[in-house]
Amino acid sequence: MRLERETLTERNTLLERKTDVVIVGGGPAGLAAAAALREKGVEDIVLLEREDRLGGVLNQCIHDGFGLERYGENYSGPEYAAFDIEKVDELGIETHCCAAVLSVTRDAGWETAAGPQRLKVLTAEPEGEGVYRSKAVIAATGCRERTRGAIEIPGSRPAGIYTAGEAQSFLNLHDLLPGKRIVIVGSGDIGLIMARRLTLEGAEVVCVVEKESVPGGLQRNIVQCLEDFGIPLHLNAEIRKVYGKDRVTGVDIEQTVQFETHSWHCSCDTLITSVGLIPENEILQTEGPGLFVVGNARYVHDLVDQVSQEGIDAAGEAVSYLNSLEMDAGWKSGGNGTVGDGERNGSEKCGCGINRESFSIERLKSVREAKKRELAARKREAAAQNAWENHLTGNAGQKELTCILCPNGCRIGQDLSGARCDKGRRYAREELVEKRRVLTTSVKVEGGDLPLVSVRTDRRIPKDCFKQAMEEICAMTLDAPVKRGQTVCEDLAGTGARVVATKDVVPGTETRQTENH
Numbered sequence: 001m002r003l004e005r006e007t008l009t010e011r012n013t014l015l016e017r018k019t020d021v022v023i024v025g026g027g028p029a030g031l032a033a034a035a036a037l038r039e040k041g042v043e044d045i046v047l048l049e050r051e052d053r054l055g056g057v058l059n060q061c062i063h064d065g066f067g068l069e070r071y072g073e074n075y076s077g078p079e080y081a082a083f084d085i086e087k088v089d090e091l092g093i094e095t096h097c098c099a100a101v102l103s104v105t106r107d108a109g110w111e112t113a114a115g116p117q118r119l120k121v122l123t124a125e126p127e128g129e130g131v132y133r134s135k136a137v138i139a140a141t142g143c144r145e146r147t148r149g150a151i152e153i154p155g156s157r158p159a160g161i162y163t164a165g166e167a168q169s170f171l172n173l174h175d176l177l178p179g180k181r182i183v184i185v186g187s188g189d190i191g192l193i194m195a196r197r198l199t200l201e202g203a204e205v206v207c208v209v210e211k212e213s214v215p216g217g218l219q220r221n222i223v224q225c226l227e228d229f230g231i232p233l234h235l236n237a238e239i240r241k242v243y244g245k246d247r248v249t250g251v252d253i254e255q256t257v258q259f260e261t262h263s264w265h266c267s268c269d270t271l272i273t274s275v276g277l278i279p280e281n282e283i284l285q286t287e288g289p290g291l292f293v294v295g296n297a298r299y300v301h302d303l304v305d306q307v308s309q310e311g312i313d314a315a316g317e318a319v320s321y322l323n324s325l326e327m328d329a330g331w332k333s334g335g336n337g338t339v340g341d342g343e344r345n346g347s348e349k350c351g352c353g354i355n356r357e358s359f360s361i362e363r364l365k366s367v368r369e370a371k372k373r374e375l376a377a378r379k380r381e382a383a384a385q386n387a388w389e390n391h392l393t394g395n396a397g398q399k400e401l402t403c404i405l406c407p408n409g410c411r412i413g414q415d416l417s418g419a420r421c422d423k424g425r426r427y428a429r430e431e432l433v434e435k436r437r438v439l440t441t442s443v444k445v446e447g448g449d450l451p452l453v454s455v456r457t458d459r460r461i462p463k464d465c466f467k468q469a470m471e472e473i474c475a476m477t478l479d480a481p482v483k484r485g486q487t488v489c490e491d492l493a494g495t496g497a498r499v500v501a502t503k504d505v506v507p508g509t510e511t512r513q514t515e516n517h
Helices: 028-039 056-060 077-090 164-174 189-200 219-229 304-329 361-396 422-433 463-474
Strands: 009-011 014-024 045-048 064-066 094-096 100-111 117-125 128-139 143-145 161-163 181-185 204-209 237-243 250-257 260-267 270-273 277-279 291-293 400-402 411-413 440-446 452-457 477-479 487-489 499-501
Touching: 014 028, 014 117, 014 304, 028 045, 028 056, 028 077, 028 304, 045 128, 056 077, 056 164, 064 077, 077 304, 100 128, 128 304, 143 164, 161 164, 164 189, 164 270, 164 452, 181 189, 189 204, 189 219, 189 270, 204 237, 219 400, 291 304, 400 422, 411 422, 440 463
Parallel strands: 014 045, 014 128, 045 094, 128 291, 161 270, 181 204, 181 270, 440 477
Antiparallel strands: 009 014, 100 117, 117 128, 143 277, 237 250, 250 260, 400 411, 440 452, 452 499, 487 499
16 A cells, blocks of 8 residues: 555655654565564554565566465466565555665664664655654565676676676566577576576577586576576586677687686677675664564575565564563553564564674674575585486486476486475376476567566476467567456467466556567
8 A cells, every 4th residue: 555645744855754664675575574564463564665566576587486385386476476465455554666765774863762763764765855763674675686797707898798687677577688699607596597588589598607516596497497498507617708899799618627628619699697696785774673684685595485484574573672662661552562463572583583682784794604605515415416316327227307396306216216295296207208397478568567468377388389389479469457367378389278467567658669579
């Protein structure tokens, strides 16, 4: 629910507001925290999002794989976000889009009866600058990508170099194909997913270059994004030089295999980097009680389900903190001196792993580095285990496959050994006969606030039908409005699968800049 600006005091374009909780970021962590706070009885909540719509990065993640832990189902990014957005709207929570938070500090000029300073949130909004003075702040600011500069690739600086997220936004939100012949640097999950997406849209992904000895993304993405399309993955390899004046024309690649170094030149017109993410928490210019950092703003998570759960946990801790303020001040709220149904249990540690009395950026960095070391160790162990299992498989002459239904990526043999669940066993039986995948892509929209609507098939279809399926989808054009769940096609490429929209597109003035489907 977006409240009218009359609820704020306007003072020379400076908007001031006093509230209980400010949530910074309208992505999965922020949305989950907002809903959980309201359900625990907190009424005065403001959620601030810098983009023009809620959902965060999920809006451009049109692939599936979301919600497996939280809902037990396989959804696309826009579908996953829609569940929380609808809940926030139903609960009547105040949200402001196009509200960029500039800083979170403390303001000695605003004190509660008990004495602690309020947190001061400075924003830049269409109506002018805003100041929110809040008892608690939940920072769900997410993360940002490392750029070419972070990995110091030598060579010229031509056009045609993008991060994987930028390429994803171009293609999935704005109908812009970033290039025709593409090299991807780094094997992070978004880079792998974009390799598949670009291939489906007609681009040629020449290869993926990874400097480590093991891939950076989930094994299931290696299978369904690279192996399915025959895209080479070069491990222990790096880009040594970029060529081109106005536009990228090629790169030099160097790879070390068994202590021998091989180099070659690869012609391309686009270079996409997928070399890691950095928690975005620079706006936090204070520390201590009342500030809760959650989701990818703490450290980068593998799954969005984990990010949402941290938002829910942080809401519980925020309620306990608010209760402690009211009890210390002797306030009475509802006759029992508490806000909502949160319990003050004396615990100093927040559910998101941060001691709320000693929060510091240094501690966040320590937690993040420990998590990175843990993930690296897990990847090395998984790679060693896969190598050993492949060795045994080769000796036994048994065909093995990797299950792609969940992040576990179980290695399953022909006798179905290795599967941890019935879904995995069913998947293996089907896969050994015929490869089937859920197809996620987009359809052009006329007269909408977006030029595209993301879609997916309602079931897995034979991978051999993808080419015909994409031809049929590319020939489609829908008229706005389009509703999430709307059937776009009843029988795609003769597979019997329906194509359904995974987000809403309302009438608007957005115009498509190029046709590349």
